[in-house]
Each structure stands twice: as C-alpha cells, then as structure tokens.
Amino acid sequence: MFITTEGIWRSGVLTPLEFIMNSKQEGAMAYLVIAMISVAMSQLISNVPFTKLFIMHMQNLGYTGADVNVWLALAAFSTVAGNLTILGAASNIIIIEALESRMNATISFFEFLRVGLLITLVNVAAYLAFFVIF
Numbered sequence: 001m002f003i004t005t006e007g008i009w010r011s012g013v014l015t016p017l018e019f020i021m022n023s024k025q026e027g028a029m030a031y032l033v034i035a036m037i038s039v040a041m042s043q044l045i046s047n048v049p050f051t052k053l054f055i056m057h058m059q060n061l062g063y064t065g066a067d068v069n070v071w072l073a074l075a076a077f078s079t080v081a082g083n084l085t086i087l088g089a090a091s092n093i094i095i096i097e098a099l100e101s102r103m104n105a106t107i108s109f110f111e112f113l114r115v116g117l118l119i120t121l122v123n124v125a126a127y128l129a130f131f132v133i134f
Helices: 002-011 027-045 047-061 068-081 090-103 109-133
Strands: none
Touching (some): 002 047, 027 047, 027 068, 027 109, 047 068
16 A cells, blocks of 8 residues: 555645645645645545655655644644545554455445534534634
C-alpha cells in the first residue's frame, strides 16, 4: 500500500491539493482546511494512504515538528474521516467482508453512511472546537 502511495505522490496526480492548501495555514483556518481535506480525500483513497500523502504535502509547505497542533489535527481528522463511509478506512472494508462471509449479513454503503455521517460530523465539530479553544 505504501509503495503505491509513494508512486501516486511522485506521479503528481494529487497536485490539486496544492490549490486547496497551497501555503502554510495558521490557527483555526489550518484546522478547518485539514479537516475538510482529510474527510474528503479519505473517502477517495482511504485514510491511511491519504495521511501518508498529506504528511509529505504539509512538509513541503513548511510544517515542522514545532507545529504540534497541526500534526495532531491531521491525526484526529484523518482518523475520524474513516468513519464516514465504508471506503473511508481499509478496516471498514475488512469488517464488512468478515460480516458477509461469517455471518451471512451485510451493511450497505448507504446504511453505513447514514450512521457514519452523524458520527463524523459530531467528531469533526468536537475536534475543531478543541483545537480552536486550546
């Protein structure tokens, strides 16, 4: 997975990220942008590969180890982004597959989304409030 992720990064396919976050952001704006990008992109390429790619992008923008809260925000938002849809995290797919093969039951994409949307919105709001206040 990480070899593929590195290939995606080097291909330049994700250069649209540069239009969304093209400079180092500060404060509440940084947290909001990271939250939006994390939730959206994790649905396209899953949260772990997204995080790997976005770390490289953020380093290119100038984020360093001194930007602790921004790195914590990336960890928080990319983690909860996995709750939105089945595709948001590889673990979701693994669990759904196990449910289908062992229990002869399933959860549809939209059933998952119905619950995942609420969970994701509440978590994102809570984390945004936390990072802005502290």
